[in-house]
Amino acid sequence: MTRPRVMGIVNVTPDSFSDGGLYADADRAVEHGRQLLADGANLLDIGGESTRPGATRPLVNEELDRVVPVITRLVAEGAVVSVDTMRASVAAAALEAGAQIVNDVSGGLADPGILEVVAASGATYVAMHWRAHATTMQDFTDYGPDGVVECVRRELGARLDAIVAAGIDPERVLLDPGLGFAKLPEHNWELLRGLESLESLGRPLLIGASRKSFLGSLLADGTPREVGEREFAHVALVALLAQRGVDCLRVHDVRATCDALAVVDALAGDGSGVSGVGGIRQGGVS
Numbered sequence: 172m173t174r175p176r177v178m179g180i181v182n183v184t185p186d187s188f189s190d191g192g193l194y195a196d197a198d199r200a201v202e203h204g205r206q207l208l209a210d211g212a213n214l215l216d217i218g219g220e221s222t223r224p225g226a227t228r229p230l231v232n233e234e235l236d237r238v239v240p241v242i243t244r245l246v247a248e249g250a251v252v253s254v255d256t257m258r259a260s261v262a263a264a265a266l267e268a269g270a271q272i273v274n275d276v277s278g279g280l281a282d283p284g285i286l287e288v289v290a291a292s293g294a295t296y297v298a299m300h301w302r303a304h305a306t307t308m309q310d311f312t313d314y315g316p317d318g319v320v321e322c323v324r325r326e327l328g329a330r331l332d333a334i335v336a337a338g339i340d341p342e343r344v345l346l347d348p349g350l351g352f353a354k355l356p357e358h359n360w361e362l363l364r365g366l367e368s369l370e371s372l373g374r375p376l377l378i379g380a381s382r383k384s385f386l387g388s389l390l391a392d393g394t395p396r397e398v399g400e401r402e403f404a405h406v407a408l409v410a411l412l413a414q415r416g417v418d419c420l421r422v423h424d425v426r427a428t429c430d431a432l433a434v435v436d437a438l439a440g441d442g443s444g445v446s447g448v449g450g451i452r453q454g455g456v457s
């Protein structure tokens with residue numbers, strides 16, 4: 172059975188929407204990473220830049236100082252690490268420190284040099300659908316008559332072409348629709364309903380829905396459900412995405428996610444109920 176890989180989130184940031192400030196200190200971030208691994212995470216995604224709507228970017232040195240020490244320590248303990256960055260220099264330093272995956276929410280648009288860094292290293296690359304930095308991204312939610320699924324498929328397809336042209340082995344690329352990035356709540360649901368269209372690009376999918384505001388909107392009772400109270404809905408989504416054969420789930424609550432995956436496994440019995448293609452698994456990251 173191919174169950175989705177669980178990517179536990181370690182945001183070494185003072186300002187992420189979901190956990191800003193909790194793990195901004197290196198010791199706390201490492202401790203959190205250890206806990207996520209103990210809870211069943213297959214890999215850790217370590218990031219030093221918040222991408223919440225309206226967030227301002229850290230300086231390059233700030234981002235480096237946040238992520239590199241944490242990556243170094245967790246890699247030394249045997250963790251498989253992904254760096255969540257849009258910057259070529261940060262990706263290079265993270266790979267040097269032992270990261271094996273570059274998770275670029277801009278899919279190479281923010282800093283095209285990142286593609287050469289990844290190509291030269293042979294690392295796995297996650298390319299997310301992205302239109303603009305956090306300060307303005309919610310000004311770019313117009314998907315015209317074609318609609319969000321077709322636009323995201325086309326725009327991600329163009330990124331995949333650029334990624335391959337830069338010398339990255341397509342077998343090492345995962346694609347991500349970028350839930351919450353230049354998307355209105357309904358866009359996220361349309362994308363989740365339309366995953367087949369994105370799969371037609373021929374690459375495995377990574378999905379990051381954990382704690383996002385579209386879940387808060389879904390569960391709103393006059394006001395959106397608070398960030399910390401969206402996990403039951405997220406777990407339901409996780410189970411359904413696992414059945415859809417999604418390759419990797421980027422989540423905050425690893426324990427709840429793994430519980431949901433255990434249920435999916437049990438129901439699938441011999442695994443025939445779960446499909447899916449390589450991706451992080453195929454990329455050699457165990």
Ligand code: PMM
Pocket residue numbers: 180182187188189222223255274275276297299347349350377378379380381382421
């Ligand atoms: N979301 C966030 C950050 N990085 N990376 C990928 N590949 N996909 C995502 O959906 C994604 C990401 C923002 O969420 P957070 O602040 O909870 O980490």
